[in-house]
Amino acid sequence: MAKIADLIVEDAPGKRVLLMGNEAIARGAIEAGVGVAASYPGTPASEILETLALAAPKLGFHAEWSTNEKVAFEVAAGAAITGARAITSMKNAGLNWVMDMLMTLVYGGVRGGFVIAVADDPDAHYSSNEQDTRFAAFYGEIPCLEPSNSQEAKDMTCYAFELSEQLELPVFVRSVTRISHASGDVELGKIQKLDRKPVFDKHWKLPWRWNVYGPPGAVEKHRWLHDQMPKIKKLVETLPWNKLELGKTPSCGIIASGIGASYARDAIKMLGLEGKVAFLKLGTPAPIPERLIGRLLKAVKSVLVVEEGEPVVELQVKALAKDVNPEVKILGRLTGTMPAVGEINTDIAAQAIAKLTKRKLPQDVQREQAQAEIKKLVAPRSSTLCAGCPHLGSYWALKQALRKVGGKVPLVNGDIGCYEQGGYGIAGKEYKPSFSTESVRYPIEAPYETLDTNYIMGGGVGLMQGQFHAGYKDGVMVGVAGDSTFFHACIPAVINAVYNKARGLFLVMDNTWTAMTGHQPNPVTGITATGEATKVLSIEEVAKACGVEFIKVVDPYDLKATTAAIEEALKSDKFAIVVARHVCTLQAQRQKKFVGKRMVFDRDKCTGCKICVSFGCPGVVFKEGKAGLDPILCNGCGMCAQVCPTGAIRAEG
Amino acid sequence: MADLNLIIAGVGGQGSILASHIVATAAIRDGLRARVGETFGAAMRGGAVASHVRIGKEIHAPLVPKDGAEIVLALEPLEGLRNIANFLGKGGLLLTNTRPWLPVDVNIGRAEYPSMESIKDAIDKLGGKIVEIDATSLAQQAGNVRTMNIVMLGALAATGKLPISVETLKQVIKENVPPKTIDVNLRAFELGLSSMKK
Numbered sequence: 056m057a058k059i060a061d062l063i064v065e066d067a068p069g070k071r072v073l074l075m076g077n078e079a080i081a082r083g084a085i086e087a088g089v090g091v092a093a094s095y096p097g098t099p100a101s102e103i104l105e106t107l108a109l110a111a112p113k114l115g116f117h118a119e120w121s122t123n124e125k126v127a128f129e130v131a132a133g134a135a136i137t138g139a140r141a142i143t144s145m146k147n148a149g150l151n152w153v154m155d156m157l158m159t160l161v162y163g164g165v166r167g168g169f170v171i172a173v174a175d176d177p178d179a180h181y182s183s184n185e186q187d188t189r190f191a192a193f194y195g196e197i198p199c200l201e202p203s204n205s206q207e208a209k210d211m212t213c214y215a216f217e218l219s220e221q222l223e224l225p226v227f228v229r230s231v232t233r234i235s236h237a238s239g240d241v242e243l244g245k246i247q248k249l250d251r252k253p254v255f256d257k258h259w260k261l262p263w264r265w266n267v268y269g270p271p272g273a274v275e276k277h278r279w280l281h282d283q284m285p286k287i288k289k290l291v292e293t294l295p296w297n298k299l300e301l302g303k304t305p306s307c308g309i310i311a312s313g314i315g316a317s318y319a320r321d322a323i324k325m326l327g328l329e330g331k332v333a334f335l336k337l338g339t340p341a342p343i344p345e346r347l348i349g350r351l352l353k354a355v356k357s358v359l360v361v362e363e364g365e366p367v368v369e370l371q372v373k374a375l376a377k378d379v380n381p382e383v384k385i386l387g388r389l390t391g392t393m394p395a396v397g398e399i400n401t402d403i404a405a406q407a408i409a410k411l412t413k414r415k416l417p418q419d420v421q422r423e424q425a426q427a428e429i430k431k432l433v434a435p436r437s438s439t440l441c442a443g444c445p446h447l448g449s450y451w452a453l454k455q456a457l458r459k460v461g462g463k464v465p466l467v468n469g470d471i472g473c474y475e476q477g478g479y480g481i482a483g484k485e486y487k488p489s490f491s492t493e494s495v496r497y498p499i500e501a502p503y504e505t506l507d508t509n510y511i512m513g514g515g516v517g518l519m520q521g522q523f524h525a526g527y528k529d530g531v532m533v534g535v536a537g538d539s540t541f542f543h544a545c546i547p548a549v550i551n552a553v554y555n556k557a558r559g560l561f562l563v564m565d566n567t568w569t570a571m572t573g574h575q576p577n578p579v580t581g582i583t584a585t586g587e588a589t590k591v592l593s594i595e596e597v598a599k600a601c602g603v604e605f606i607k608v609v610d611p612y613d614l615k616a617t618t619a620a621i622e623e624a625l626k627s628d629k630f631a632i633v634v635a636r637h638v639c640t641l642q643a644q645r646q647k648k649f650v651g652k653r654m655v656f657d658r659d660k661c662t663g664c665k666i667c668v669s670f671g672c673p674g675v676v677f678k679e680g681k682a683g684l685d686p687i688l689c690n691g692c693g694m695c696a697q698v699c700p701t702g703a704i705r706a707e708g
Numbered sequence: 709m710a711d712l713n714l715i716i717a718g719v720g721g722q723g724s725i726l727a728s729h730i731v732a733t734a735a736i737r738d739g740l741r742a743r744v745g746e747t748f749g750a751a752m753r754g755g756a757v758a759s760h761v762r763i764g765k766e767i768h769a770p771l772v773p774k775d776g777a778e779i780v781l782a783l784e785p786l787e788g789l790r791n792i793a794n795f796l797g798k799g800g801l802l803l804t805n806t807r808p809w810l811p812v813d814v815n816i817g818r819a820e821y822p823s824m825e826s827i828k829d830a831i832d833k834l835g836g837k838i839v840e841i842d843a844t845s846l847a848q849q850a851g852n853v854r855t856m857n858i859v860m861l862g863a864l865a866a867t868g869k870l871p872i873s874v875e876t877l878k879q880v881i882k883e884n885v886p887p888k889t890i891d892v893n894l895r896a897f898e899l900g901l902s903s904m905k906k
Binding site for chain 2: 237402436482
């Protein structure tokens with residue numbers, strides 16, 4: 056069987072298999088004999104813990120979905136303090152949640168190997184920003200490894216545990232979308248079985264090692280951390296993932312880190328420059344191997360740095376060049392040779408290498424014109440909620456209630472989850488900047504235009520309180536979040552709202568799963584990461600315990616009842632919570648628990664008013680002036696029949 | 709055989725990622741190296757998805773360069789058009805399902821869905837070839853509309869452009885679909901394969 060659940064625990068050194076970068080990172084941890092793995096879901100990192108959770112029961116280690124990244128980090132760090140090998144994994148933004156613990160944990164380090172695997176997302180495919188984790192390696196004064204493909208993702212992760220134990224410090228493995236969500240052939244290694252007994256010694260090698268306040272205090276501990284850097288710098292010189300191919304007296308060189316090395320290699324081949332430029336393949340962007348890079352800088356006249364993210368390597372190379380060869384020209388993001396933002400690829404690398412080597416890339420103007428014409432025909436495909444998604448019902452009800460009692464310009468603050476698509480807008484529509492000095496209300500043509508603000512996990516329910524305390528009077532204030540987000544980041548904000556007497560509606564869309572990242576379980580699901588039954592927490596009970604006085608629970612499939620509950624909440628003079636609860640349609644279908652209704656569409660009764668289309672379900676189509684239901688996409692949830700004013704859509708049974 | 713660059717394009721939920729993993733796994737089994745780069749939006753369903761599949765002996769990056777695809781396998785026509793515009797190489801082939809999945813932008817009247825004629829015209833301008841298959845109907849004929857991606861893999865195998873044996877592909881399909889659906893998937897594969905021979 057090639058199924059990942061079996062493959063990932065197969066102790067078959069030398070076997071070649073296809074692994075996604077995230078699976079490869081998980082396999083690296085498994086081969087290193089990991090004892091504890093903890094994470095919070097976040098694209099493009101989720102499959103790391105998902106894969107580890109498949110292996111955990113079989114190999115006897117612990118894997119969990121924690122309530123947020125900070126807790127996950129602490130769980131893994133706690134294990135590493137007792138000598139176990141531990142891994143925590145997260146997306147780029149997840150790192151922001153763990154910084155508090157990370158920045159002090161490094162003041163004493165760890166006993167067991169501790170790997171922090173972070174998947175960055177250049178181009179912000181699935182993220183709210185493009186932040187580069189490699190900077191955090193400098194901030195925390197710890198090393199960062201960066202793989203160029205799935206094989207290295209596995210090998211580096213496995214080695215990172217060893218490196219961490221050698222240095223007694225956590226180690227970053229930095230992935231990017233094109234590593235984490237790309238797949239490649241991987242040769243498996245041996246699975247180590249460590250069977251370590253957890254031990255604790257509070258003065259292990261250093262007094263008060265695990266208590267940053269314990270004597271000799273934080274400054275001395277910072278000194279200890281700082282003193283590890285020469286050791287790290289020496290080590291990175293010898294790693295197999297840093298390799299210089301100098302060739303015969305070339306005048307130009309390329310330094311390519313992580314995925315950048317894969318693009319650069321393909322680009323060199325594309326340009327027919329194999330062996331004609333010096334190539335330094337880099338696997339440790341922080342810190343860089345200075346002696347190795349120094350050799351390159353002394354040998355050439357100009358160097359191009361190819362890296363994904365910010366100019367992290369480039370800045371270090373520039374600083375190094377000042378000492379070893381101030382004459383060498385360094386090209387990269389800082390010189391505009393590589394783009395300042397967004398993702399790189401083989402074509403971008405080829406263009407930059409052409410500039411470096413003063414070559415012209417072949418151009419086919421006629422073809423480019425044809426391509427430009429074709430692109431005009433390509434209709435955009437806006438991201439949508441799924442057919443029959445309960446969030447469609449919640450957004451519809453919210454829109455109706457806001458129309459009635461929302462005031463002139465109601466404010467809806469978003470959060471991160473499937474429902475964040477409520478703020479993606481419509482790709483086919485042009486939005487112009489406004490310079491109004493007054494509040495402005497814009498029409499909501501589809502639910503995808505509902506969210507007025509949206510930043511981070513738990514952000515909305517906090518923002519609405521600030522809007523209230525600033526004295527915003529032009530409309531009501533709403534925050535929306537999901538079930539997993541509620542437990543991840545909203546509880547302190549809910550308590551804050553009660554304590555500091557804020558008002559407004561907090562709409563929690565509970566679909567029982569952390570759906571957007573691939574249906575991971577969370578505290579309301581009833582199972583753990585490894586599928587074990589566990590306690591089901593109740594959002595309304597938690598809210599009640601936090602002192603919230605207005606709480607209503609509704610089924611968003613019932614549009615009338617949901618609208619009424621939201622209306623009542625908006626009219627109340629309290630901080631109000633409405634929990635819109637209905638299990639995710641995809642999950643219900645997968646578990647064969649979804650019962651669809653028989654949908655009947657009467658074309659004669661349809662007046663083409665498009666109200667059903669504005670409901671936003673992909674199962675509702677509109678052709679030749681009339682609506683219709685796509686027989687393949689529609690699953691018979693029946694919500695569109697509730698919005699149809701003429702009875703053209705009916706749900707039976 | 710030279711390296712092969714293939715793009716499998718579709719809408720989230722149509723199975724383009726599984727299809728690409730089947731091709732890459734089969735390639736590795738037949739002794740080649742493989743890369744798959746996936747591009748999709750944040751959503752589970754309904755977004756544009758493209759899997760870049762690279763097979764050969766000396767390949768590194770997981771993405772196909774501009775004008776670098778020998779084949780674009782489109783599970784949905786608009787997604788085929790989206791990908792040929794950037795990636796189809798000269799003399800390349802667009803193998804496309806004919807059934808559209810209308811974007812919300814089209815439904816609300818903010819965009820127009822391109823006609824099959826305009827897609828054919830685009831292929832002409834790019835100096836490529838097009839083969840259309842009603843794969844959704846063939847999947848229904850096989851017994852489950854969700855096997856449409858496997859119908860398309862059958863059609864892909866029939867082009868003879870894959871450096872992988874049909875037997876290996878079938879074996880990998882068997883291993884990667886739910887056990888209860890092996891028969892319907894193999895029927896879908898055969899229907900795709902024979903549709904090209906007509």
